[in-house]
Amino acid sequence: MPDTPRILIIDDDRAFRVGTGALLADEGYQVEAAPSGDAGLDRLRTEDFDMVLLDLRMEGRTGLSVLEELRGSGNDVPVVMLTGFATVDSAVAALKLGADDYLTKPCDNSLLRSKIKAILARREPVLGAGAARIVGAGTRMKEVLRAISRVAPTESTVLLRGATGTGKELIARAIHEESPRRSRPYLTVNCSALAEGLLESELFGHARGAFTGAVNERKGMFEEANGGTIFLDEIGDVSPGMQAKLLRVLQEREVVRVGTSRTLQVDVRVVAATHRDLESMVEEGAFRKDLYFRLKVFQIRVPELRDRPEDIPSLVGAALARWNERVEPTRRVQGVSEDAMELLSAYDWPGNVRELMASLEYACIVSEGGRIMAHHLPEEVRDGASSISSGNGSGEARRAEARAPEAVRRYVAPDAESEREKIVKALEDADGNRTRAAAALGMGRTTLWQKLKEYGL
Structure with a gap:
């Protein structure tokens, strides 16, 4: 679970969305809201949330319908059903469809807070x-x-x-x-x-x-x-x-x-x-x-790897550790340069983790020990932008770069305030899409993510 859990409220009652959203935001959660079942499903298809508060009775698609489609798609995000019309039948139906809990409105705030904390806590995997x-x-x-x-x-x-x-x-x-x-x-x-x-x-x-x-x-x-x-x-x-x-x-x-x-x-x-x-x-x-x-x-x-770029640094570290275990001390790699990591994070990886592992093994071989630099990476990784212009690109990141040729240049801001302003503008122009914003700014997705945290965005 991320440092700040994301909670989606799906409810056609604006007062409830605003009030409960403010309550949970005060508890330190990142809260988003959707005014209908269809709008909520649209968010859940494209975004990751740690919990959903779902109203049972809404105009149009009902909460049970939303829950049924959600579970049918394989999404097991925790769902707490909320309604002002509590019946035993509706509670049983919700739990059978995979709801994690069931509360009636108006909700007792302390009970709601405790249930959310308990559900999020048990979602942490216990693995060997x-x-x-x-x-x-x-x-x-x-x-x-x-x-x-x-x-x-x-x-x-x-x-x-x-x-x-x-x-x-x-x-x-x-x-x-x-x-x-x-x-x-x-x-x-x-x-x-x-x-x-x-x-x-x-x-x-x-x-x-x-x-x-x-x-x-x-x-x-x-x-x-x-x-x-x-x-x-x-x-x-x-x-x-x-x-x-x-x-x-x-x-x-x-x-x-x-x-x-x-x-x-x-x-x-x-x-x-x-x-x-x-x-x-x-x-x-x-x-x-x-x-x-x-x-x-x-x-x-x-x-796919392009959908979880935040994991690339960890995957790179694990791959280098395995390489260093297999080779003589003189062939061990000491790490990856910032420029090389930028390229690894920005590349679209059509071959996913398997391609990343093969690319890193190649880089380990040609680096001959020491540190992996950008020029040690395979040509297709280094020249991703060139591949796009010749029609060989794929994926959202490459399509974004094709729309923004200036992304080939590294973006350097004259000062922190100016950089923050440009990041905000890029995000607005990209309708909040971080991949497109990163491409327009000419920086890797991981770098943009780090700067968003740095600037509190």
């Missing part, structure tokens, strides 16, 4: 060594860590959603290592890397003579992982026939080796991952709806 390898202190990754802490102790199937290179395998391993199955096997398979016949044999095993080359009987990964966890990466790439066989494993907890008809019982927890839009695939008939619902019992959405 398995999740400790996951680097990230920003809001997005804290949400991922909280999700791991919630689901790991259960037996539920987990579906990891996110772009390639975001670290889904690391999260899958953390779920296993934080679970009661941690002492049992953990196996992983990339479903897109094997042809259907090979994947079936790999997962379910085969009998002797089942196909050419099957000279011996072999156990499959589901048998080998009995009592443990199996990670099915790129589950969206499996064929319809394989989808049916995987559905049987999840429903019946049994497998059939290739070349036999005998069923074998297995006790395996499944964690699956995909970068594909499974919902669209279901609509198009390319992915089984019944398997989709079996997989999405608990979803974790893994953010």
Whole structure:
């Protein structure tokens, strides 16, 4: 959770929004407000909050409707339902949909304050060594860590959603290592890397003579992982026939080796991952709806690196520490220059954490010890702005830079007051979008974030 927790009030009663907002602001919280359910959902789709105070009865979309859509999208931000029309039925409905608590209006201020403090306190993840390898202190990754802490102790199937290179395998391993199955096997398979016949044999095993080359009987990964966890990466790439066989494993907890008809019982927890839009695939008939619902019992959405730039310095530090552990003392890197960190923070990272790690390893090699300077970074990182102008850019940061060619130059203010004024103006021109403002000012997003804190903005 950030130093100043963000609370969103969704209520069509202006007096309540203003009064409660002032009360919570006095408690040190950063408070935002939305006058309707639709407006609140719009904020929640694009911004991170630590808690939502949600009115049950509003004109248009009701609080229960907002809560249902919120939980259906995988957003598990704490929600306290508020209403002046308390009934047992509405309380039960709200709690069933995933509300964290329920209060009636007018709220007792001391009770509201205590409930908010208690809910925020228990949202801090309690994690062990398995999740400790996951680097990230920003809001997005804290949400991922909280999700791991919630689901790991259960037996539920987990579906990891996110772009390639975001670290889904690391999260899958953390779920296993934080679970009661941690002492049992953990196996992983990339479903897109094997042809259907090979994947079936790999997962379910085969009998002797089942196909050419099957000279011996072999156990499959589901048998080998009995009592443990199996990670099915790129589950969206499996064929319809394989989808049916995987559905049987999840429903019946049994497998059939290739070349036999005998069923074998297995006790395996499944964690699956995909970068594909499974919902669209279901609509198009390319992915089984019944398997989709079996997989999405608990979803974790893994953010792209460009959506959590505040974590880049920590990721860089972790990567350099691993490099220094593997090399001779004369090859150890002493750190990263400010200019190099600016470039690392400003780059859009289409390959996500995987690309960042590869870029840092390259920089460690060419730096030959000492400190990583800007010119040690790969060309695509250093020349991001040039890539945009040639049509190769991607992402919000690059689109912003394409609209602001002056961002190629480093911005230097003549004095602090002038710099503060220019930052305020840039934020106003960008409608509060920090990525566009940073690009217009010619500074990295991390630098802008630091200056906002420095100037109290």
